[in-house]
Amino acid sequence: MADISLITMEEFCEEARKRLDVAGGLKYALVAMDIDYFKLFNELFGREAGDACLENMGAHLKEFVDNAHGVAGYVGRDDFVALVPWSREQYDDVEKYMSRLVGQDFKEGFHPSIGIYVIEDPAESVYTMYDKALLAVSRIKGNYAEHVRLYDNKMLERLRESHTIMVESQQAIKNDEFTFYLQPQCNMHNGRIVGAEALVRWPHKVKGFISPGSFIPVLEKNGYVVALDRMVWEGVCKWQRSLIDRGIKPLPVSVNISRIDFYFMDVAEFFIKLIEKYDIPADLIEVEITESTFADESESMMRSIELFHKAGFKVLMDDFGTGFSSLNMLRKISIDILKTDMRFLSSKDETESRGISIMESVFNLARQIGTPVIAEGAETRKQIDELMDMGCTYVQGYYYYEPMPIEEYEELLTNEEMLDRRGIYFRKVEQFHIREFLDENLYSDTMLNNILGAIAIYELQEDGKIRILRMNEHYYQVTGSAVMDDAEYREHLFHYVAQEDVEALCEIFTRADANPLAGGDGKMLYHAEGSERELYVQVFLLNSRNGNKVYYASLKPAT
Ligand code: C2E
Ligand code: MG
Ligand code: MG
Numbered sequence: 001m002a003d004i005s006l007i008t009m010e011e012f013c014e015e016a017r018k019r020l021d022v023a024g025g026l027k028y029a030l031v032a033m034d035i036d037y038f039k040l041f042n043e044l045f046g047r048e049a050g051d052a053c054l055e056n057m058g059a060h061l062k063e064f065v066d067n068a069h070g071v072a073g074y075v076g077r078d079d080f081v082a083l084v085p086w087s088r089e090q091y092d093d094v095e096k097y098m099s100r101l102v103g104q105d106f107k108e109g110f111h112p113s114i115g116i117y118v119i120e121d122p123a124e125s126v127y128t129m130y131d132k133a134l135l136a137v138s139r140i141k142g143n144y145a146e147h148v149r150l151y152d153n154k155m156l157e158r159l160r161e162s163h164t165i166m167v168e169s170q171q172a173i174k175n176d177e178f179t180f181y182l183q184p185q186c187n188m189h190n191g192r193i194v195g196a197e198a199l200v201r202w203p204h205k206v207k208g209f210i211s212p213g214s215f216i217p218v219l220e221k222n223g224y225v226v227a228l229d230r231m232v233w234e235g236v237c238k239w240q241r242s243l244i245d246r247g248i249k250p251l252p253v254s255v256n257i258s259r260i261d262f263y264f265m266d267v268a269e270f271f272i273k274l275i276e277k278y279d280i281p282a283d284l285i286e287v288e289i290t291e292s293t294f295a296d297e298s299e300s301m302m303r304s305i306e307l308f309h310k311a312g313f314k315v316l317m318d319d320f321g322t323g324f325s326s327l328n329m330l331r332k333i334s335i336d337i338l339k340t341d342m343r344f345l346s347s348k349d350e351t352e353s354r355g356i357s358i359m360e361s362v363f364n365l366a367r368q369i370g371t372p373v374i375a376e377g378a379e380t381r382k383q384i385d386e387l388m389d390m391g392c393t394y395v396q397g398y399y400y401y402e403p404m405p406i407e408e409y410e411e412l413l414t415n416e417e418m419l420d421r422r423g424i425y426f427r428k429v430e431q432f433h434i435r436e437f438l439d440e441n442l443y444s445d446t447m448l449n450n451i452l453g454a455i456a457i458y459e460l461q462e463d464g465k466i467r468i469l470r471m472n473e474h475y476y477q478v479t480g481s482a483v484m485d486d487a488e489y490r491e492h493l494f495h496y497v498a499q500e501d502v503e504a505l506c507e508i509f510t511r512a513d514a515n516p517l518a519g520g521d522g523k524m525l526y527h528a529e530g531s532e533r534e535l536y537v538q539v540f541l542l543n544s545r546n547g548n549k550v551y552y553a554s555l556k557p558a559t
Pocket of ligand 3: 318320339341376
């Protein structure tokens with residue numbers, strides 16, 4: 001137990017009440033304070049360090065409150081409370097005090113967040129005041145730039161709004177009021193439609209059509225999103241069936257899966273039952289899972305993805321490039337299509353170039369692992385041109401179509417000239433774009449770090465041959481080869497590895513298969529251009545499809 005020399009919440013309420021009752025004209029503020037990700041802190045650094053952190057926080061708070069002639073209490077866990085006489089200067093003091101604390105005494109990312117409620121009605125219960133201060137805290141939790149926030153009445157309004165949405169949308173789910181729109185996805189080279197995404201819509205009696213941005217997050221909090229998603233998925237399958245029945249040839253439609261769905265159900269099994277029920281082929285339904293959901297790596301999700309693939313569904317990674325450790329994730333999970341959103345790139349000049357370099361690293365990465373990309377959110381011709389320059393083929397954006405009612409989309413489906421039934425596929429880049437590897441501007445810092453040193457992308461074919469798909473300039477230097485674009489060199493890696501090392505090299509690949517995270521590594525004797533050198537090679541499995549496996553390899557001279 002942490003030894004915190006502060007009074008309990010109960011004692012604090014009593015003491016605060018006494019002070020407020022005799023406050024007269026003196027203004028007070030109620031302050032709530034907690035530590036971001038404290039549970040994680042305990043897990044990472046241990047209970048003892050956690051207790052020390054709380055004691056530290058208690059001591060700081062006490063010092064501050066004593067100076068300000070206020071009173072402080074310890075609510076429990078990582079929660080603290082205080083009552084201080086209030087003035088505008090006081091706010092500046094708190095801010096200064098906080099930035100000092102954050103700079104010195106707390107581990108990065110685990111700083112305190114403070115919510116302040118400047119008391120309007122001293123007769124209100126202290127608990128209610130504390131709730132308002134907590135509401136202010138909740139607005140900045142996990143925010144690295146902001147540590148202090150004042151409560152304002154809009155916060156309560158917003159809370160009420162989201163409560164209304166929660167109540168009304170639950171009712172709407174029961175009444176089956178939700179529907180979906182379809183937004184076509186196009187091949188930019190011919191402007192034709194290759195498929196569509198189903199996007200849920202709520203036709204609200206008073207407010208008109210409500211977009212998911214305002215109700216999905218609310219429904220995710222209480223789990224109702226599961227019921228909603230199932231209705232959308234079933235609606236899409238049923239509609240695909242009805243197209244077939246009416247003699248209209250369908251295109252694939254992708255649906256969104258919420259991370260919460262994986263907690264509550266066997267998602268893949270649900271889809272398999274749906275396509276059985278409506279007797280439609282699996283390739284008419286694709287599933288979109290956001291990058292942040294992948295990051296959970298929940299067992300249920302991993303199992304579902306495997307099942308999806310077995311059953312013939314395509315799995316799309318939504319909002320790719322917004323999260324972390326993308327490269328790692330792609331090594332572990334096999335993804336059929338990446339979706340990346342242009343709107344995350346600001347059009348403001350100073351950030352545009354950074355945005356574009358992020359986009360380009362996404363496309364480069366996708367190219368290396370042989371996965372096609374759909375760019376979302378392209379609205380202008382300029383953006384379309386930029387995307388094409390970057391080697392992108394598919395787009396879902398207002399420039400071509402906005403999300404539309406089902407009937408409108410059906411009309412498009414009946415005009416064969418507007419459709420590209422070849423679907424979304426990865427076009428192998430025949431030419432060897434060595435320049436991409438040399439042009440630093442194409443890579444974000446993170447990518448560069450990931451790709452340091454001599455690297456190559458290998459493909460292990462079904463017949464056991466290892467081909468080099470791509471390599472960078474360092475690769476030539478490290479292996480001692482001067483050949484730039486010799487097809488034979490790329491075809492038969494084994495020619496360049498000493499005979500007695502071939503087996504060992506094969507084992508490295510086998511280890512990479514078994515250890516997606518750590519990869520496989522080892523030494524080999526490599527001869528090119530008459531010279532022989534011992535190299536240390538590290539190999540990671542990136543992707544496996546149709547019996548061929550793609551690996552990322554880094555090489556350096558053996559020490
Ligand atoms: P998302 O899956 O990334 O879907 C793309 C969003 O981008 C859609 O917003 C679409 O209308 C919008 N968009 C596409 N092109 C453009 C463009 O050129 N400009 C602009 N400004 N926007 C564009 P929407 O329909 O509001 O959906 C927002 C999010 O709500 C979706 O993002 C998805 O995460 C979620 N969502 C939608 N339907 C469902 C659903 O049935 N279930 C679940 N769980 N989530 C859904
Ligand atoms: Mg989506
Ligand atoms: Mg998206």
